[in-house]
Amino acid sequence: MIEVKNLHSGYGRIPILHGISFTMKQGEVVGILGHNGMGKTTLLRTLVGQIKTTQGRIEFDGRDVTFASPSERARAGIGYVPQGRDIFPLLSVMENLKMGEIMRGGESAVPEMLGHFPVLKDLLERPGRGLSGGQQQILALARCLAGRPKLILLDEPTEGIQPSIVDLIAEKLGELKVTLGLGIILVEQDIRFIRQLADRVLIIQKGAFVAEISPDQLYDREVVDAHLGI
Amino acid sequence: MIAHWQGNGGLVAATALGLVLLLALPQVVDPVMMIELTSYVIMAILALSLGLIWGYGGILCFGQSAFFGIGAYAYAIAVINFGDSTIPLLLSIIVPGLFAALLGYFLFYARITDVYFGVITLTVTLILYKVMGATSGSQYVIGTAAIGGYNGIPAVPPLNFPGRPDAALSFDGLFYLSGLTLLAIYVGLRLMLKSRFGQVVVAIRENERRAELLGYDARFYKLATFTIGGAIAGLAGCLFANWGMFISPDVFGLAQSAQVIIWVIVGGTGTLLGPIVGCFAIQWIATKLGAQQVLNANLVLGTILIGFVLLVPKGVVPTIGDAFRRLKFRPYVAPLVEQRRVP
Numbered sequence: 001m002i003e004v005k006n007l008h009s010g011y012g013r014i015p016i017l018h019g020i021s022f023t024m025k026q027g028e029v030v031g032i033l034g035h036n037g038m039g040k041t042t043l044l045r046t047l048v049g050q051i052k053t054t055q056g057r058i059e060f061d062g063r064d065v066t067f068a069s070p071s072e073r074a075r076a077g078i079g080y081v082p083q084g085r086d087i088f089p090l091l092s093v094m095e096n097l098k099m100g101e102i103m104r105g106g107e108s109a110v111p112e113m114l115g116h117f118p119v120l121k122d123l124l125e126r127p128g129r130g131l132s133g134g135q136q137q138i139l140a141l142a143r144c145l146a147g148r149p150k151l152i153l154l155d156e157p158t159e160g161i162q163p164s165i166v167d168l169i170a171e172k173l174g175e176l177k178v179t180l181g182l183g184i185i186l187v188e189q190d191i192r193f194i195r196q197l198a199d200r201v202l203i204i205q206k207g208a209f210v211a212e213i214s215p216d217q218l219y220d221r222e223v224v225d226a227h228l229g230i
Numbered sequence: 231m232i233a234h235w236q237g238n239g240g241l242v243a244a245t246a247l248g249l250v251l252l253l254a255l256p257q258v259v260d261p262v263m264m265i266e267l268t269s270y271v272i273m274a275i276l277a278l279s280l281g282l283i284w285g286y287g288g289i290l291c292f293g294q295s296a297f298f299g300i301g302a303y304a305y306a307i308a309v310i311n312f313g314d315s316t317i318p319l320l321l322s323i324i325v326p327g328l329f330a331a332l333l334g335y336f337l338f339y340a341r342i343t344d345v346y347f348g349v350i351t352l353t354v355t356l357i358l359y360k361v362m363g364a365t366s367g368s369q370y371v372i373g374t375a376a377i378g379g380y381n382g383i384p385a386v387p388p389l390n391f392p393g394r395p396d397a398a399l400s401f402d403g404l405f406y407l408s409g410l411t412l413l414a415i416y417v418g419l420r421l422m423l424k425s426r427f428g429q430v431v432v433a434i435r436e437n438e439r440r441a442e443l444l445g446y447d448a449r450f451y452k453l454a455t456f457t458i459g460g461a462i463a464g465l466a467g468c469l470f471a472n473w474g475m476f477i478s479p480d481v482f483g484l485a486q487s488a489q490v491i492i493w494v495i496v497g498g499t500g501t502l503l504g505p506i507v508g509c510f511a512i513q514w515i516a517t518k519l520g521a522q523q524v525l526n527a528n529l530v531l532g533t534i535l536i537g538f539v540l541l542v543p544k545g546v547v548p549t550i551g552d553a554f555r556r557l558k559f560r561p562y563v564a565p566l567v568e569q570r571r572v573p
Contacts, residue, residue, distance in 0.1 A: 050439065
């Protein structure tokens, strides 16, 4: 599904990623763990094209997208739910959802998304800025899924969210992974959430992957301490 | 939110009110005022074009008068050559539209935004002012139309019924045509903003980066909005050339560019009604001030603008809208007598 080879990128003259390489299959969930400032968000932003690749190659579904624009990557099937959700504050929930429908050829995504996330049913006319943090996260996820992505990149989806909504998101993503064959790259600090969803976990330090572990190994205190120092 | 603001009920009411005003005003207003009103209506079309580009597209264009002037010149040159006004009218929309598309392509695809965009569009307008001003020699002739430099093009033939150059539009006819054009553009833009295209345009204004990550090419949508705005401004220019039967490089001047922005600021961005209201109000005040000798008109207009920026930064229409919504949705608080009765 996605193959990343020797990826380098950064902000201006400051390099952040130093030769990231990994591959991912359809329907796989890869967790990325690392301390703050190690390059997790930079990696996601480079994959979606918000930050330019300075060296290396990104291939998605057999197509080289290394220098494709963010909108071209989105139309190719890469969805992104960033930190802070980035919903459109003045648009209603319904209008936010409709914004995600670009790849549907006129077919409405709203009924399907309301089926996945019934909590949005009563909020359709409410402006985005009138939602709680958890509701905004669900809306951001639903809007991303409305575009029928093959791969979604989630940047700390549990940040500041109440546990019941975290469980709802984990349950839904697990379900979509199986039913739609959805690939997920999950950047997360919540080890419990990663253990629930990920098939494997990559540890990032100073802009490079230093280890790959299984989610079960996150139960092992020694492994966690060795890689994350927590 | 947008659906709330632009419900069909409001659109029908606004259209009906516009039609009533269009039919009633010539009956109650004297001919001199009708001439003034016609120019207000034409300028309101220009203001509406900037209201779309800036208020909804989030593109601060300081050079809207460039498209206005290009439309006016395209009409004047073409109608002098063709005689019949049908093709010149179309050219007054197409030529500025193409110019906006070309300029916008280089600016949007080079990711030039914000104040840089404003500076470049203003510069282009001032370049046009200089270029058109430098065409006074007898060699500057297109067909039979002498461009005339700063003297401009006088005696611009009026619009006529399609295919009938002898059936020219009367001055009353120009008022009705301008009014109907303003109304049609207002309705068309409201419908466009309710459409999928319009929602994407607004979403890009709200958060361009996010819209791109959802798969929308922001550059294309901004270019399309800019081109539509340029074409509308060009049409206003054509009507203006008809109104005065004259066109000169002054339409590309700094004063013309600035006043369009003032109309939109005073009326309010993010609405279509705001630029129209702002345009009518400021032009009316300018006319009244111009008729007296006590106060300097520009000084008073400048004070009004500063007052609006400081005290009513959202503009008249959005501020009234906000106040109305606050009044309408104010939570009910029972009077003290009623509260005491509650067991």
